[in-house]
Amino acid sequence: MITCNEIIKHYDGKKVLDGLSFHVKEGEVFGLLGPNGAGKTTTIKAILGLTKLDGGEIKKNPELHIGYSPETPYFHPFLSAYEVMLFYAKIQKIPAQLAVQQTLEFLKVVGLESEMNKKVKKYSKGMLQRLAVAQALLGEPGLLILDEPSSGLDAFGRVEMKKMILRLKREGRTIILNSHILSDVESVADRVMIINKGRLVRSVNLNHDDGSINLENVFLEALKGESL
Amino acid sequence: MIPITQIVIKEKLRNKVIYVFGLLGAILMVLISTGNGLSINGIRVTDFEQRVPVAIAINSFIGCLTAIIISLQTIPNEIERKTTHLILSRRVDRGTYMFALSMGNISASVMTMFALNLSLFVFIALLGRFDLMVSVLWSTTIMTINVIALSAIVSTLSISVPLFINAILSIGIYFLGVFHNLLSTLTNAMEGPSGQVYGFLLMVIPNFSAVQKQAANALISGIVDFYPLVVQLIFAYVAVTLSFFMFRQEV
Numbered sequence: 001m002i003t004c005n006e007i008i009k010h011y012d013g014k015k016v017l018d019g020l021s022f023h024v025k026e027g028e029v030f031g032l033l034g035p036n037g038a039g040k041t042t043t044i045k046a047i048l049g050l051t052k053l054d055g056g057e058i059k060k061n062p063e064l065h066i067g068y069s070p071e072t073p074y075f076h077p078f079l080s081a082y083e084v085m086l087f088y089a090k091i092q093k094i095p096a097q098l099a100v101q102q103t104l105e106f107l108k109v110v111g112l113e114s115e116m117n118k119k120v121k122k123y124s125k126g127m128l129q130r131l132a133v134a135q136a137l138l139g140e141p142g143l144l145i146l147d148e149p150s151s152g153l154d155a156f157g158r159v160e161m162k163k164m165i166l167r168l169k170r171e172g173r174t175i176i177l178n179s180h181i182l183s184d185v186e187s188v189a190d191r192v193m194i195i196n197k198g199r200l201v202r203s204v205n206l207n208h209d210d211g212s213i214n215l216e217n218v219f220l221e222a223l224k225g226e227s228l
Numbered sequence: 229m230i231p232i233t234q235i236v237i238k239e240k241l242r243n244k245v246i247y248v249f250g251l252l253g254a255i256l257m258v259l260i261s262t263g264n265g266l267s268i269n270g271i272r273v274t275d276f277e278q279r280v281p282v283a284i285a286i287n288s289f290i291g292c293l294t295a296i297i298i299s300l301q302t303i304p305n306e307i308e309r310k311t312t313h314l315i316l317s318r319r320v321d322r323g324t325y326m327f328a329l330s331m332g333n334i335s336a337s338v339m340t341m342f343a344l345n346l347s348l349f350v351f352i353a354l355l356g357r358f359d360l361m362v363s364v365l366w367s368t369t370i371m372t373i374n375v376i377a378l379s380a381i382v383s384t385l386s387i388s389v390p391l392f393i394n395a396i397l398s399i400g401i402y403f404l405g406v407f408h409n410l411l412s413t414l415t416n417a418m419e420g421p422s423g424q425v426y427g428f429l430l431m432v433i434p435n436f437s438a439v440q441k442q443a444a445n446a447l448i449s450g451i452v453d454f455y456p457l458v459v460q461l462i463f464a465y466v467a468v469t470l471s472f473f474m475f476r477q478e479v
Contacts, residue, residue, distance in 0.1 A: 048317045068317040074309035076235060078242055090231040092318050135314070 001026045001143060001174050002047065002064070008055030009042055009198070016042045018198035019056065024143070024176060029169050031189035031206075032178040033219060039198035040178045041071075044145055047176070067141030071148040071178075073132035077121030081112055081131050084120060088135045099138075106134040110164060126157035133164065144168065144175045150184055162187060186215035194222045201226060229328040232315070236332020237339070240298050246340050249294045253344040256286050261351035276355055280348070280364060281447055287344045288371040288440065294344075295337035295375045296398045299382035302333050304391055323472035330383035330471045334464075337379040341372050363447050370443040370452070373460050377434045378402060380467035387474040405436030434463040 002024045009017040017039050024030045032040050045051040047058060048068055075084045082103060089099035107113045110130035115123075123131065129149055136144055146165065150158045158181070165188045168175060179185050185192060186206065192215065194202045202222040206213055240246065260283045261276065306312050306329060315325055345368045352360055382398045389397065404411065408430065415426045438456035446452050 045313075048313065050313055050316055065319075066317060068313065070310055070313055072310070073314075074311055076239060078238065079235075087231055087235060088314070088318070091315060091320060139318075 001060070003059040004043070004047070004056065005059065006056035007043075007046055007053055007058065009039075009046065009051060010054050011042075016198050017046065017053075017056075020195065020198055020200055021056075022193050022200060022203065024174065025191075026174050027172050028190040029165070029175045029177055029188050031185040031192035032176060032195070033180075033182070033185060033192055034195040034201075035223065036180075037197075038195045040195065041147065042198070043195070044068075044147055044176070044178060047145065061142075064143060065139055065141045067136035067138070067144045069129075069132040069136040069144070069146045069149060071151050073128050075120045075128065075131065077119065079120055080117050081107060081120060081123070081127075081134075082116040084131060085116075085135055085138065089138050092139045094139055102138055102140075106137040107131075109137065109167065110134040111160065124157075125152045126154070126160065129153060129157070129161065130164070133161075137168075142174065144173050145178070146175060147178045148180065149177070150179060150181055158184065182215050182219055186213075192218075194219060196223060196226045229324055229331075232320075232325065232328035233332040233335060236302055236329055237336050240302070240332070240336035241339065243298070245297055246294060246336075249290055249297075250340065250343050253287055253290050254347040256290075257283055257347040257351055260286070261348070261355070276357060277360065280352075280360060281444060283348050284345075284364070284367055284371060284443065284447065285440075287341070287348065287368070288374065288443075291337070291341035291344050291371070291375050292378050292402055292436075294340045295333075295379040296382050296395070296402070298337050298340065299330075299333040299379045300386055300391060300395055300398065303329050303383065303386045322475050326387055326471040326475065327468065330380060330468050333383045334376055334379045334468070337375050338372055341368075341375045363450060366450070366452075367443045367447040370439060370446055370457060373457055373464075374405075374434075374436045374439050377436075377460050377464040377467070378405075380464040381434070384467050384471045384474060387471060401433060402436065404430075404433045406440070407437065408433060408435040409437045409441075434460055436460075 004020060004022050006019045006021055007017050008015070008019055020039065020043065032043065034040050042051065046053055048066060079087065085103035085107065086099055089103065094102065104113065107116050110133050112127060112130055112134065115127065120128070133146065133149060149165070150161050153161060162184055165175065165177065169188060177185060177189060189206055192204045192206060193200060202218070204213065204218055206215070260279050303326065316322060348364065349361070352364060381401060382394065385394045385397060411430055415423055415430060418426060435456060439460050442452050442456055
């Protein structure tokens, strides 16, 4: 689906990505873990084509459509969720009839169908996060990138978000999940990559059947001895 | 591109600053159009006909300031809110995106200018001076060209220039443009290379005064020289086209 080969990125003379390489397979949920400043967001920006790399390459199908849900989503507060969805559908040049169909479908997926005519300014943080995921689903993307989808959510919101990601996983979607909540990643991801200072520290296959892997221990062990 | 422009217009027309300026314009129109309190250089101006150019000049000034306010923050806000990520990740071309935002600024600025002038037309109608309607409409339309040019320049600068510096630059460009003819005369009177340097600098400043002069001609005689208007529109076109090529390194 997508392969990053030795990608390098500098910001103000500081190496943020230091020869990072990984591969995301079709249909898997790929967890991206690391301490603050590890290079997770830069990796996502590089995949999305929002930042120019200083070295290495990202191999992906040029036709690959990527859906992106940002960590702190902003939507025009005077629009309703329904209007937000139609706006992003129009930008993607999705035909009008299909846009309405997908809008209704994905707002239902994220549990916002009963609130879709409410102005976004009246939305809670959790509702905004769910709307961000819904807009990312427009156009049926081949790859979904969820950047800290549980950021700022209360316990109830986190449970809802986790359920939603599991639902998307069951639908066979390929997802890159960037989160600092280890338990959330552990319960939904098939594979996890731990990075620090722009380098790959460890890659772990999570076997959900036997529950033999404790991600918290793996994470702490991987970063043991690393300067953070 | 059109949905992005539309959303900018919708957002701008919700900006309270625009309504404050609109209200201020309406109050000024009331003061200028009614009563007999207007006095210029100590001479009382009693005829409505004589007050109209003053009203248009004030509206043009407020319209240009509003265009600066409207155009200053749209693009920096988009980058700060990271709306850029959501748009650009959908394979929208960066240049097209910036162009669409600039067009939104220009459209909102023109709409505000129209709203400002609306109160003037209301007073013309109330006073039954329908004979002035066409010339005032023509004159205000010409003045709108300045608003278009200013909004285009501010929008394009806002892509790369920090907000505060852009605000100062924009006001500077506006005032230099308003005094363009005067500065040209002074530059022509200067001798040596400094005169040539100032002359070159003036070439990159849009000539707002030339457009204002044609707006006055439209009002007084109805005879308009289209050359300065076309030059100003070319300025606006070049400025807005530059938005295709300018972009912050990081979005």
